[in-house]
Amino acid sequence: MMMTRRIIMQRKCKLGLSIALWLVSVGLICAHNEKSPTALSIKEGSDDHSKGEETLLEDEDSEDLEVFRPTDKWQTLKPGQAVPAGSHVRLNLQTGHREVKIGEEAGLKYRSDGNRQGTMNMHGSSFTAEELKEALKKFKEGMDDLVDTKDEDAVRAQFRPIEELKKDMEALDMLVETDVQVMRRLLNQFNNTNSTNEEKITALLDLEYLVHQVDNARNLVSMGGMQLVINVLNSTDIRLQESAAFVLGSAVSSNPSVQVEAIEGGALQKLLTLLATQRPITVKKKVLFAVASLLRHFPFAQSHFLKLGGVQVLSELFQTPGTEPLRVRIITVLYDMIIEKELISQVGMDIIPDSSHQERLRQYAEVSLLPMLVEQGWCRLVPELLESPEHDYREKALRTLLAMMAQCQTQYKQNPALTASLSELQKQYQELVLTEQDVGEQDGYFSEILALVDSMVVKMRQV
Structure with missing residues (x-):
């Protein structure tokens, strides 16, 4: 009996031990199957990480996890916290804790939390596409x-x-007027008997502004305005004479058809009369401007100029006391006439002159200017400008002297003042050229004048 009870007690102990072992096994299995409380969420997507979707390592609802918001500094990650995509995670070997900080991605992030997909800003606020x-x-x-x-x-x-x-x-x-209408109004204002001289002068100055344009100058002729301006040169008011000469010079400048009308209207003779008579220098400046514009590139007018004694008029004006400011203008007119004839005669071998060119050659051939310059004493007058302190005057004088060299070489050699002036100028401009070179100008203005002086010295020594 006692044996039987002992056996029963032993069997009960074995059974209880078996049950205890089974419970421990079940507990281990459940613990193995449970998700680690420190499980991390990672970012799933394409290789280029363009979508930025998040998922969990295990098949559990992401809503059960707290999303950790990292900063740019390392922070300890608590158990049960999920990490946004793009974050940096490390294991601190000293503390054994995981640490996390924000990755390079900034600004807006994207997430998928099951049923919702929207935009997440840095503060964690989410917005769906519908919102x-x-x-x-x-x-x-x-x-x-x-x-x-x-x-x-x-x-x-x-x-x-x-x-x-x-x-x-x-x-x-x-209210908008064309140039023709303005010119007609100005001419009517000038012809009005009630207009004062000041109003007429104003009208002429306004005309001068307009006739710089070629078509306006031609319209002035067709309106009869050119003849009106020429007639004003005979006015007793010197201010009107000056203004009329100004208009005339601007109208005929580089305008052949208007030049012809001016010559046929007797403009050249009236202009030379103003130069030959006593007039203020301001008037003669404008008159000389009109003469130069009328003669330029117009051989018929140049021939007419010589017949009217224009060279003699300029010679007397050049020698008149008080007209020094006009001297360089005078020799410029003569120089232009000389050079024009030379250039028109220098025709290249590859150029076939047409009939108009032949006619111009014939007209220039009738302009015998150089012999008349020698006769009027210009071989002696032009060198006087070399004594001027103005470099511009000297340059113009040297160019004119070289242009007249063929006719005046003998007189140049017999002029000791000219020889002395050239020698002095040669020394002076050699020093000025060195000054130019010191400041980096190799071919400056003074070098150009020195070349003219050297050319004069060389040509005067030639037999």
């Missing part, structure tokens, strides 16, 4: 309401009606 669309729709509606609520009357008051603007533009068009 964004709704917000944008309300924003547009608000703008429309804002426009609709503006006071339309106040807006209209700030602008003028289009009909009123059109009327103003039509009125402006009526």
Whole structure:
């Protein structure tokens, strides 16, 4: 009996031990199957990480995990916290804790939390696509309401009606005058017997501004204005004479057809009369300007100039006391006439002269200027300009002396003052050239003048 009880007790102990071992095994299995409380969430997507979707390592709901918001500094990651995509995670070997900080991705991030997919900013606020669309729709509606609520009357008051603007533009068009209309009005103002001399002078100066244009100068001729201007040269008011000469010079400049009209209208003779008689130097400057413009590139006028004694008039004006400012202008007129004839005669071998060129050659052949210059004493007069302190005067004089070299070489050699002036100028400009070279100018203005002086010295030594 006692044996039987012992056996039963032993069997009960074995059974209890078996049950205890089974419970321990079940506990281990459950613990093995449970997700680690420190499980991390990672970012799933394409290789280029363009989508930025997050998922969990295990098949559990991401809503059960707290999303950790990292910063740019390392922070300890607590158990049960999920890490946003793009974050940097490390294991601190000293503490044994995981640490996390924000990755290079900044700004807006994207996540998928099962049923929701939207935009997440740095503060963790999420917006779905539908929420964004709704917000944008309300924003547009608000703008429309804002426009609709503006006071339309106040807006209209700030602008003028289009009909009123059109009327103003039509009125402006009526006030716009063409150059022809302006010139006709100025000529009428000049011819008006009630106009004062000041008003006539103003009209002439306005005409001078317009006739610089070739077509306007031709229109002046067709209106009869050219002859009117020429007749004003005979006025007793020197201010009107000066203004008329100014208009005439501007109208004929580089305008052959107007040059012909001026010559046929007797302009050249009237201009030479003003140069030969007592007139203020301001008047003679404008008259000399008109003469130069009338003669330039016009051999017929140059021939007429010689017949009217123009060279003698200029010679007397050159030697008149008080006319020093006019001297360089005078020799410039003569120099241009000499060079024009030389250039028109220098025709290249590859150029076939036409009939007009032959006619110009014939007309220039009738202009015998150089013999007349020698006769009028210009071989002696031009060297006087070398004594001027003005470099411009010296340059113009040297060029004119070289242009007259063929006719005046003998007289140059017999002029000791010219030889002395050239020697002095040669030394002076050699020093000035060195000064130019010191400042980096190899071919400056003084070098050009020195070349002219050297050329004069060489040609004077030639037999």
